[in-house]
Amino acid sequence: MSTRDGHERGEIGQQAANWLLANQAGPLSDSQRAEFLAWLRTSPLHVEEYLEVAELARALPEAVSDPTLDVEELVAEARDAPFAEVVAFPESPGPAAADGRRRSSFGTRALAASFLVAVIGASAAVAAWLNRDDWLGLEHAYATAHGQRTRVELPDGSTLQLNAESAATVRYDLSERRVVLTHGEALFEVVHSARRAFRVTAGDARVLAVGTRFDVLVNSGRSTVTVVEGTVLVSSAGAGAGTAPASLTVTAGQKIEVRQGVLAPHAAIADLASAQSWLQGQISVESVPLADVAERFNAYAPVRFEIEGEALRQQPISGNFNADDYESFAAFLAALDGVTLDRQPGRIIVRQTPPAEAEPGPAPAPSPR
């Protein structure tokens, strides 16, 4: 995209934002609707920017929901901030005429909540467009097709890996994180949170986790929960099934089944490697610290990557790798500037190249060794 195009897109984006605000504030007047329609019909870029800004606005409530944010401080900072920052922004030919009407309408909707209601009302059309719960009620739906896998990171850092032909919905709220595994298999890595429980529903099985890593497989009428790390509490949706226990604690290295609504009487020894074998696919990372990426390879590779030096360990890595192909990852690391691989039996030590061997250029970072 050329600079001119970028500038043009920016201006159209600004107009789109103004129109979106006008639409969200209430029904447009006849003349405004005609003007808005004419604006939309100017070019596909106008349509694209409007759709994108609308999508952005829908994501905002969640993005600003951080309860630890100090609004008073933010307001104080805003009051002191230079006025020019905003007025310097180029005026755009947006729906300026909407202002007067909006001001007058405020009298009738003075309640704080009423604006929210108006936004939600205006958003009904947006919701119809996206029509997915993941944007409306913070419920996210994920599904994989045959031969596909996906890894989803939840806002709290917990992850959910979906095997092929699987589907799950994820919902957050203030008191809990809830996942419904509709079908298929998923591996969960749960970040500990004292405030929010992590609950998984899979067929008849109910799993309560705190901070742990576990795999859940749903087959017809049977759910298997395998715990890799930590402890989970498993119960059955089937109420009072004879002598079956109501719930059981399952710890690392164990698995348990819920069959036809009945929880197995005790946990069994699990083969952790096989329970997670489906993960041996793609490792896709974006700005993940090198040490963490190495750990993921170490889970599959016949050798162990050991990263030396904190700077190198924290170096963000982006890319797609085949988890089985550790040699490609080694080659990738070897191609990085100032990185040396030291191959030893059973392990590959990755360290920063000592200064003497570094390429000519600015002073190299001090070697950690």
Place this chain on the structure above:
Amino acid sequence: MTDASDRPLAERLFREYGGRVVALFRRDSRARADAADLAQEVFRRLLDAPDGEVIRDPAAYLFTIAHNLRRERAVAARRQAAALALGQDVSDDGCDPVPSPEQALDLERRRRRLPHVLAQLPPKCRAAIVLQYRDGLTYEQIGERLGVSANMVKKYLGHGLAHCRRRMATLG
């Protein structure tokens, strides 16, 4: 890590190890191409739409077209995938489009990115956005908190939205 620490890692990876990392970038550009492609088709249908119908609520009309298009495409993609994988037929069951793993990742990434983009806004814009989208205040109430007019609040919000959109577009 030595002489190149001032260059983005991604750029170096591209240069030095193109093939493996390129997939990630291809996904970005594909998502962008998809959005442009969708907008093109929505635009075309919007032009074809009868004035009398579309004028009642242009935004709702626009979103309906976009939604239907997305669903049509999702169904087509699922059909194709199912035909390839299982030889099965997938009918349009009227369900909502399920995002592909790539789309899901893309959405997730954008969602995680947005708070950071917001944090870079000028304080007045950021405060206006938080007060509206978190606390649900009216323009006038926000104006009272910030000591400006409701009209000015609208400008902060418009500026803030447009800035976020630009940043998100740049970041892919």
